[in-house]
Amino acid sequence: MPSDGHSMIWNATPHTIAKFEILSAYLTAWFQILGRTMRGKDLVYIDGFAGPGEYINHPDGSPIAAIKAALIARANSYVAWQAGSIHCAFIEVNPDRYNNLLNRIEPYTARPGLHLHSIRETFVDGLPKLQAQLPSLSSGSPRFVFIDPFGATGVPFSVVATILSSLTSEVLINLDADGISRVMRASENAANAATMDGIFGDNSWRSIRDRGLSFRDESRAALALYQSKLRALPDVNYTFPFEMRSQNGSLNYFLVFASQHYLGLEKMKEAMSRIDCSGAYCFSDAHSEESRLFSFDNPEDYVRQIFDAFRGQAVPYAAVRDYALNETPLTSPKKMLKQLEDEHQVDVRGADLGRSRGTFPDTQIARIEIAFHEEWAKPPGEDSPLMRSLFEGLM
Ligand SMILES: C[S@@+](CC[C@H](N)C(=O)[O-])C[C@H]1O[C@@H](n2cnc3c(N)ncnc32)[C@H](O)[C@@H]1O
Numbered sequence: 001m002p003s004d005g006h007s008m009i010w011n012a013t014p015h016t017i018a019k020f021e022i023l024s025a026y027l028t029a030w031f032q033i034l035g036r037t038m039r040g041k042d043l044v045y046i047d048g049f050a051g052p053g054e055y056i057n058h059p060d061g062s063p064i065a066a067i068k069a070a071l072i073a074r075a076n077s078y079v080a081w082q083a084g085s086i087h088c089a090f091i092e093v094n095p096d097r098y099n100n101l102l103n104r105i106e107p108y109t110a111r112p113g114l115h116l117h118s119i120r121e122t123f124v125d126g127l128p129k130l131q132a133q134l135p136s137l138s139s140g141s142p143r144f145v146f147i148d149p150f151g152a153t154g155v156p157f158s159v160v161a162t163i164l165s166s167l168t169s170e171v172l173i174n175l176d177a178d179g180i181s182r183v184m185r186a187s188e189n190a191a192n193a194a195t196m197d198g199i200f201g202d203n204s205w206r207s208i209r210d211r212g213l214s215f216r217d218e219s220r221a222a223l224a225l226y227q228s229k230l231r232a233l234p235d236v237n238y239t240f241p242f243e244m245r246s247q248n249g250s251l252n253y254f255l256v257f258a259s260q261h262y263l264g265l266e267k268m269k270e271a272m273s274r275i276d277c278s279g280a281y282c283f284s285d286a287h288s289e290e291s292r293l294f295s296f297d298n299p300e301d302y303v304r305q306i307f308d309a310f311r312g313q314a315v316p317y318a319a320v321r322d323y324a325l326n327e328t329p330l331t332s333p334k335k336m337l338k339q340l341e342d343e344h345q346v347d348v349r350g351a352d353l354g355r356s357r358g359t360f361p362d363t364q365i366a367r368i369e370i371a372f373h374e375e376w377a378k379p380p381g382e383d384s385p386l387m388r389s390l391f392e393g394l395m
Pocket of ligand 1: 148
């Protein structure tokens with residue numbers, strides 16, 4: 001058995017299956033949107049920790065999920081397809097899993113417009129080899145990189161930073177914050193300290209270790225630090241950690257998404273929101289202390305938060321959109337802005353006279369400015385003597 005404690009193929013847990021569903025939904029949208037707009041450009045999916053391509057109890061691993069998403073997007077687009085070919089590249093270091101993967105992808109090797117690449121290597125050493133095989137990688141072709149290791153090791157921050165240096169690159173990282181915390185706690189060992197330096201790209205993790213936090217808080221602090229490192233990369237303005245959590249509240253892992261384009265995060269949230277949360281797993285709000293399970297479409301929860309973030313400022317619509325994407329689970333700020341405008345907490349400027357109050361048409365948002373009031377206005381009548389006496393009469 002490999003040293004990671006799993007046999008050549010293993011059973012997928014419910015949260016692993018949820019992960020494929022997210023990947024499939026997102027990639028189908030990704031291939032489809034870019035396929036219809038990126039005229040002549042190849043589209044590249046890289047699975048950096050590809051695995052054997054199947055599970056004991058589930059027919060498809062992430063490589064097959066990605067191939068199927070590519071085929072669906074092409075079939076759906078038909079004559080609307082503008083892009084070049086789709087390239088799916090799989091990097092896997094374990095020889096038995098790699099060979100199994102080759103067998104699993106073999107039926108898809110001769111599909112028109114789809115090129116498969118497999119590399120038996122570590123993620124770090126496989127990427128330059130892939131680059132040598134695939135000139136599209138250096139020509140600004142859009143690429144989506146799925147980074148799904150077992151545990152905390154094998155993903156140096158410098159590699160993630162290089163991937164994200166391209167305008168059209170996105171990553172989805174399975175971040176094992178528990179595992180990171182465990183390595184951090186054993187960092188008197190020089191090899192573990194070097195691993196931590198690699199994960200974060202520097203030794204800033206030491207400030208977390210030295211705070212003496214509980215294991216849970218330390219894992220969250222590690223996530224927050226990691227996210228801040230991603231956000232500090234040039235133009236990586238969209239990052240979001242999805243915390244996969246069982247309904248009984250125990251943490252499973254974080255899926256951290258990063259992109260230079262707001263549409264990426266919008267579509268990723270839409271993919272996540274399609275997961276059936278009535279089952280064993282759902283997402284929780286990694287920002288919130290209580291890490292409550294969240295709804296992707298419950299603007300009331302965030303109206304006051306967004307008001308406080310922009311109180312007294314006049315900002316472009318895009319600034320509110322970006323805040324909603326990065327700091328709340330919402331996929332769009334529109335319902336929240338409608339509530340704010342209806343309650344006279346903001347003034348909307350720059351829109352056509354024909355705009356109906358509470359609506360933010362896509363054709364106008366580029367010139368819309370939202371002026372947030374200094375003070376949160378109480379709902380009309382809340383403090384009036386009449387309202388007070390009515391209220392007291394009910395007591
Ligand atoms: C969690 S599994 C991947 C599962 C797969 N992404 C899926 O969803 O079906 C991690 C895989 O990475 C492989 N692996 C471990 N270390 C690696 C490394 N440094 N580079 C590439 N692959 C590695 C393991 O052999 C294992 O198959």
